[in-house]
Amino acid sequence: MSDAYQQSVIEQAEAYAEKVIRPQAGQFDRQESLPREIIDGLASRGLLGAPLPVQYGGLGLDPLFYGKLTEIIGKACCSTRSLLTVHTSLVGETLAKLGTPAQRERFLPDLVKGSRIACFALSEPKVGTDATSVKTRFEKQGDVYVLNGRKKWISFAGIADLYLVIAADGDTVSAFLVERTAPGLSVKPMSGLLGNRAAHLAEVFFDNVEVPAENVLGRMGTGFSFVANTALFYGRYSIAWAGVAIGQAALEEMVGYACEREQFGQKIGEFQLVKGMIADAVTQIHAARALCERSGRLRMAGDDDAVMEVNMAKYFCSKMALQVAANAVQVFGGNGCWNEYPVERLFRESKILEVIEGTSQVQQVMIANHGMRRYRRHKVV
Numbered sequence: 001m002s003d004a005y006q007q008s009v010i011e012q013a014e015a016y017a018e019k020v021i022r023p024q025a026g027q028f029d030r031q032e033s034l035p036r037e038i039i040d041g042l043a044s045r046g047l048l049g050a051p052l053p054v055q056y057g058g059l060g061l062d063p064l065f066y067g068k069l070t071e072i073i074g075k076a077c078c079s080t081r082s083l084l085t086v087h088t089s090l091v092g093e094t095l096a097k098l099g100t101p102a103q104r105e106r107f108l109p110d111l112v113k114g115s116r117i118a119c120f121a122l123s124e125p126k127v128g129t130d131a132t133s134v135k136t137r138f139e140k141q142g143d144v145y146v147l148n149g150r151k152k153w154i155s156f157a158g159i160a161d162l163y164l165v166i167a168a169d170g171d172t173v174s175a176f177l178v179e180r181t182a183p184g185l186s187v188k189p190m191s192g193l194l195g196n197r198a199a200h201l202a203e204v205f206f207d208n209v210e211v212p213a214e215n216v217l218g219r220m221g222t223g224f225s226f227v228a229n230t231a232l233f234y235g236r237y238s239i240a241w242a243g244v245a246i247g248q249a250a251l252e253e254m255v256g257y258a259c260e261r262e263q264f265g266q267k268i269g270e271f272q273l274v275k276g277m278i279a280d281a282v283t284q285i286h287a288a289r290a291l292c293e294r295s296g297r298l299r300m301a302g303d304d305d306a307v308m309e310v311n312m313a314k315y316f317c318s319k320m321a322l323q324v325a326a327n328a329v330q331v332f333g334g335n336g337c338w339n340e341y342p343v344e345r346l347f348r349e350s351k352i353l354e355v356i357e358g359t360s361q362v363q364q365v366m367i368a369n370h371g372m373r374r375y376r377r378h379k380v381v
Ligand SMILES: Cc1cc2nc3c(=O)[nH]c(=O)nc-3n(C[C@H](O)[C@H](O)[C@H](O)COP(=O)(O)OP(=O)(O)OC[C@H]3O[C@@H](n4cnc5c(N)ncnc54)[C@H](O)[C@@H]3O)c2cc1C
Pocket: 086, 119, 120, 121, 122, 123, 126, 127, 128, 129, 130, 152, 153, 154, 155, 156, 193, 195, 196, 201, 352, 355, 356, 357, 358, 359, 360, 361, 362, 365
């Protein structure tokens, strides 16, 4: 795929995001729902399948251009970007990589068209960070697997048609593609969230849900080690760019306000302490974007370091987004604490990034272990 073609996709997406999505983002947040016409708008532009192979209808964007797309959509609306993270990255990219030819043929074209919405169901009421100990059970009964249990916090589960579910049988953890129409599957919408309010979060209940053997994703027993970890790799890459998106949106709001608002007879942007917040934001965002681009290039090169570099990008960018959004609120003063201005929402959304796809603490543990292996001197005398 030529760079010129990929760039044209980005430009068209940006026009749509700025004209249609961004002006409505506050409303989506308040109504806690992403309207179907936005999902259709993304699908009709091919964006729901942006990084997916052309043979299934995808646009075949490389990770760098897909990252840029994630930033553009995320800058306009976090919940809309979350659809790309979940539907396109966590499920779509994972299916494209690990699915059998029959599974890819059966599901990917519908995911690209948006005629099926997909979600990723790992977390449970009592299982979050310690994801290998999922309590949702599967049992082989004849030709089918029977699922029982409960998932929680599942983005887009409220409207999804396809659920990528991680379940266990004793120590064996496996991944299943479960269709919404399967008898025994039910959902209960969740509301009142800090952010991602329009992302149709729901709890999902499995009551003797039968899943045909051809819907097992990856080999039996590799549901966490291989499938969930692959999905989380794609998800973390997406969240890293989501951090850049929030930082950039908060910066633009902050600068606009600082150039307009007057106190003590001058624009507040002329005060050096306000300039300090702007300088920090610009620098941090540039550093964050560079880290995302580096991890994207490593992904494209198939470099083993890509996994750890994506963890670092996710950790750094989510932390950066929270700092920049908090400073944007500060620059707005009282107006920053009011939902008539977008920085209030950006601040709430930024905190979510430190929790999802592996918390910041978990990223720190993984990065520290990596650092202690790689940067240890052989001998200290
Ligand atoms: C808006 C939103 C959307 C979400 N979407 C999805 C989704 O689509 N699919 C899905 O499966 N899940 C989803 N989640 C769930 C999310 O992935 C979990 O909330 C996250 O993994 C953390 O798990 P937990 O909430 O159980 O926290 P816990 O695991 O209970 O962690 C609580 C605290 O303890 C810390 N902690 C835990 N273990 C360690 C450790 N070993 N070392 C240091 N600190 C530790 C954590 O960092 C955290 O600060 C979503 C959550 C939110 C808020």
